Amino acid sequence: MERLFQASVDEVGKLIGLGKSELSILEDADVAADELLVSEYEKYLERKYNPEVPAVLARHNLMGVPIQERYGGRGARQLVESLFLERLGQTGLGVITFVDVHLCLGSLAVQDWGTQEQKERYLPGAAKGDVVFAYGLTEPEAGSDPASLRTTYVKDGDGYRLSGSKYLISNGSIATNLIAFARPADGKGVTAFVVDTSDKGFSVDMRLEEKIGLFTSDTSLLTLDDVHVDREDLLGEEGKGLSLAYAALLNGRIGIGSGCLGVMEDCLNQVRERTTSRVQHGKEIARHQLIQRHVAFIESNLEACRWLDYRAALKKDEYEKDLRNLALRADADRLSAVAKYMSSRSAFESADRAVQCFGGFGYSIMSPVAKHFLDSRVARIYEGTDEIMELKIASSVLGREFEAYR
């Protein structure tokens, strides 16, 4: 299907002033998205994880888009990464979830906060696809309130031993490395670690396949049973793990917002194709004014959310140059929450309206828009629910003393 609502690479390049190597990332993303469409659809119908995703991305050198070139990545700034995820997002949020976790929550956490030795150890592999990251913050008893997490660590010689459960972890059963958050068994503060998933004591308890959507993305329940990690596997400073977790989510939320733009674009393309060919009451249904209202909704929301997402990305690029600047971080954090909140809601409502335009066929699991309807719902839950985003955005306006979610 011709993608009418996605600006051509040339057009984007002119508008935003992208360089040649940046444009080539978007070109590669378009090719990879085309290659992934069929396997994504087939695996969605089978309700199974799609193993083609890392393979295709690695083949097109897209596993390390924001990783610096000196570590084998493509060195993309956040804005380009967002444009890349927007293009991939047309294949659906299954692909986006894989990439967002591997890159925004995993690789960038190591790149931004890791030691030189950690960067050299993990990033070249991540850029090639030999290293795949998962991000383990959520636990059975700690979701919206990560400060209440119960995974613990104790000192063990020159390293540590970690014990606990991590719930609803994307890439959990396929990752080579987990960014795991834990608290000292006998003290306060949360610390981040890079755990090797092949280590003794790490196990995948269950692949969570009974989801209402997002079948092509792996989601797992993990157990850490006295897993030994070396001192060198501690990520960032001891006791500063939550700050690192939130910094990673700042990246992740922009990425989810970008992926949702792609979902809206695909909804628009699908709706255009269907409504200009389906005839009822003697004319194409696209000629009925109430159908045009759905088209107008999706298009206006897409354009509005684009600006929010690009603006958050530009602010993140500014912050990236000065990672210790707390005012910049707060600004980028606010904008990434706004972008994720608006884009995820718009993507879900766009998919709902697309289902409506498709009529009875839209309600079939076989229709492409039903996949977006089922998949996009999760974007209003993971990486911060709607409610947590609302509270976060409100307190960024009202001031920290009005924070309602701590």
Ligand SMILES: Cc1cc2nc3c(=O)[nH]c(=O)nc-3n(C[C@H](O)[C@H](O)[C@H](O)COP(=O)(O)OP(=O)(O)OC[C@H]3O[C@@H](n4cnc5c(N)ncnc54)[C@H](O)[C@@H]3O)c2cc1C
């Ligand atoms: C498919 C999928 C993939 C995921 N991938 C990952 C992953 O890779 N890594 C990871 O760490 N986590 C992951 N998650 C977990 C996700 O981030 C959590 O589900 C989410 O943060 C919400 O936590 P919870 O499910 O425990 O809900 P709860 O925190 O129990 O919230 C339930 C409801 O209460 C509301 N609520 C809670 N506290 C407040 C408050 N103070 N004020 C108002 N309302 C409130 C919430 O908004 C929500 O509506 C994933 C989840 C899913 C579904």
